[in-house]
Amino acid sequence: MPAASQLPDALIGRPFTVADALALGVPRDVLRGKRFRSPFRGVRVPAELEDTLATRCLAAALVLPKDAVFSHSTAARLHALPVPGAWPDEPLHVTTGSLGLRHSGMAVHAASELLHEVDDDHTLPIRTAAQCWAELATALAVDDLVVVGDAALRRGLVTDVELETLVSTLSGRRGVRRLVKALPLLEPATDSPMESRTRLLLVGAGLPRPVANRDVVVDGLWIARPDLSYPELRIAIEYEGDHHRSDRRQWLRDKTRRRLLEDAGWLVIEITSVDVYVTPIATVARVRAAIASRSPR
Known part of the structure; x- marks a missing residue:
């Protein structure tokens, strides 16, 4: 039997079941101590392990049936x-064919014959990016689905054909109308969630859809790649996140890029999170005025 002050090597640095610990000779009073968390009944996690989503899922997997997979927002976060939102404020989402499964801290979903794929590139059983994107439609608004879809496309986790094919199989399913609306709004060239939201703000207000991250080349010389642009009007829209202000090197690159664009006859519009979330009407009006000023009469 191991000393009360130590654990067998097989239990160090990872979640484990109480049954496994007892079988290895760990006393019950040790398992009840402050050295461990108990996220689920019959499971212990060493207190020194950070309570990340991955750690919580590893602990949950110890008490889930073999057919269970992490799904919905949990899979998307993995x-x-x-x-949107913060993981600690929501349960783990699990999909399984086992009837009546209930665990505190988990949201259990019934398995669907149309949503059965599992991503084999992860150590945990999780839905593919395409599958969890479709599952998110039961809870997210269209704009949020576009933001998630843009990121999945940009990183090569899915293709637009895969998403279109999947949505075509979901006729009549809850949330499918949101997926159908989101599909034509997706843009794999978008570099960040806020670029996606800026584009959606403009398109939703009836403005022409800007192109994302298209190179600007003048006299054979590359000078910039604006976040969003109307190339035919030479209008560039740049989203300025906090790092653009706090990182001096980034700030200097931004200034140089803006100068080069303006020297080439481009109008540069800088957008911040305040412009998108707090004053969207004024932001749309600013872009609309820029388009009008540069459009042929």
Whole structure:
């Protein structure tokens, strides 16, 4: 039997079941101590392990049936997709064919014959990026689905053909109308969630759809790649996140890029999160005025 102050090597640095610990000779009073968390009944996690989503899922997997997969927003977060909200404020989403499965801290979904694929590139059983994107339609608005879809496309986790094919199989399913609306709004060239939201703000207000991250070449010389642009009007729209202000090197690159664009006759419009979330009407008006000023009469 191991000393009360130590654990067998097989249990160090990872979640484990109480049954496994007892079988290896760990006393019950040790397992009840402050050295461990108990996220689920019959499971212990060493207190020194950070309570990340991956750690919580590893702990949950110890008490789930073999057919269970992590799905919905949990799978999306494991894919590092930009799901709105914060993980600690929501349960783990699990899909399984086992009837009556219930665990505190989990949201259990019934398995669907149309949503059965599992991503084999992960150590945990999770939905593919395409499948969890479709599942998110039951909870997310269209704009949020576009933000997540843009990120999945940009990183090569899915293709637009895969998403279109999947949505075509979901006729009549809950949330499918949101997926149908989101599909034509997706843009794999978008570099960040806020670029997606800026584009959606403009398109939703009836403005022409800007192109994303298209190179600007003048006299054979590359000078910039604006976040969004109307190339035929030589209008560039740049989203300025906090790092553009706090990182001096980034700030200097931004200034140089803007100068080069303006010297080439481009109008540069800088957008911040305040412009998107707090004053969207004024932002749309600013872009609309720029388009009008550069459009042929």
